[in-house]
Amino acid sequence: MNSSEQTTPLLEVRHLSKHFGAVQALNDFSMAVRPGEVVALAGDNGAGKTTLIKAISGVFQPTGGEILLRGQPVTFATPQEAREKGIETIYQDLALADNLSIGANIFLGREPMRKAFGFLPVLDRKAMAVAAKQTMGRLDFHVSRLDAPVSNFSGGQRQAVAIGRAVYWDAQILIMDEPTAALGVPEQRKVISLIHQLKAQGRGVIFISHNLQDIFAVSDRIVVLRRGIQAGERRISETNHDEVVKLMVGG
Template identity: 75%
Template sequence: MSAVSASSQPILDVRSVSKRFGGVEALKGVSLQLHPGEVVALAGDNGAGKSTLTKMISGVYAADGGEIRLDGKPVSFATPEAARREGIETIYQDLALADNLSIGANIFLGREPMRRAFGFLPVLDRRAMAVAAKETMATLDFHVDRLDAPVGRFSGGQRQAVAIGRAIYWNARVILMDEPTAALGVPEQRKVISLIKMLKDQGRGVIFISHNLQDIFAVSDRIIVLLRGSLAGERRIQDTNHDEVVKLMIGG
């Protein structure tokens, strides 16, 4: 059951945004709302505009029209770093993890904590990174033999958990997930779906891009379907079915 209150203010409110790349209109006045504790799925064929929309939310692209509101206030992010500072984290399909580094180092990638050695020399605070890794992974019920092992040794599902853990550590309120179950086996897909439900229970808002309708129906509250840059339809998961969603995706 969704933790969303019908009267609650959306944490994210995307209003009639548009985006052009040269002569191509990638998004045509698309709107989307996301409430705390809600999972909204984005569906559509390749080229429908899903990635463009999420990249506008996360600060990669600027909108050519419309506006994006966070907690009711208009925002415009010049960079993904600016979006992250406001609690918007993106977990891309390739995860953007450094395979040769530990969980703690990946959590702090680009934001490493420092301490003073010999009273003046700044060095990495590896202990703080290790403590953060242990505490964050414990909240996800994540277990591996060695937390200090390079994440390149982990399975696909474990790597997804590290990326989700990074978002949690930095207190992300809006988490954008791009095909998080792609290329995973069925048991690992189930683990990732379980992690998304955990994010939802924590009151975070999740936008979930996937081609896998089974996963969408397993974890989402609403589904928004895009078709050639336009909104093809929006449905509550409990009020629709696979066939209807497929028809929306192909314009039937």
Template identity: 85%
Template structure:
């Protein structure tokens, strides 16, 4: 890791308590530009609490988050998005009946003035954004105007990633992005993540699939009961060591 570059994201001594339950306890991590950091751990380890605290769903009980060296605090996920932190959840939150372009702009539709005064959807801008964004991800579908319900799981994942890229996300949090996919589709998502990496974005990659973690990540952080159980460079660890960290052996 190049210590000369400023981290994209710093999480310092972050804690989140729900009453007496310490879902996350004094957790710290750093993500550099172009780095993929995997989060692993059993259900209840604190992964979801961590990403929801970084992305504005929860307010931390203590600790701080810095984005490019600046302390940030988000009241809503929209505030986090506006600052460049985008979370892609397993359910993707796509509108099945709409095209790629319409999904990229969902809730932020561009308007143009027709006849000088009637606002109408700027369909050209939406179509251009879809084409340019998908090209940036080296992703090609034959029918850009088709509703996304026609697409495969890997293609839908690409649309969700494309939306984050279009709005210039610097940190992408990906929650189980390969979970419901077949092997060829998983490979497609892995190659999409490599594209994002080349663009200098930071990725937090949450997965139960160690195969995928080892295929795409630079480092792995293992959480257990809300605390960091260990951190390893992927090049210097094994599946067995990671499993031991997860179960506490």
């Protein structure tokens, strides 16, 4: 066993609860993500996975419990606040502007400017392209035409751009909501290899998937949710598909 279990978790949620009116979507839920660790979240539809990640990423406030970032309690009023603290969510439906280049997507909403002719502020496309090339290089994606709109790229490449954006802005915790769901099999493998890279860089990843094969290929631990409660937590090396399915459906 490696020593990562002793280090302070990057992210920890303790006794987190969230209810909508009478509906208890999340009930006394606890988990932790350590640096360089991939934690899979599994559970049937409506088990509370989405509620959990929305609470962590600042989309809404938990009703009870706390979130700790490197041991410090935090609260996020908006997703922007969570992002500024290094928590980035990557959505399955590819949150990219397809008509813009990789660089423009990485910098969307935070575009660098430069002064043309010494006075006129203009978009610094060159800086964006350079950053795009470097970032994608770190993820082992090499693209020659940096001015091409991302619609020219395949689904896996575009998923890589979304991950690249998180990496460029130095997200320490990446929440990936079904990152492989919209992709073909070879593309899924690419995304899995990207997650390995993130792990090697010491980032924490929360990986949500319906695909147990993907979960077993990439995760260190798996946390199973069932009707808003933590139904079990297993080291990937110490469990198997059958046990996880049993935990999910409640055997």
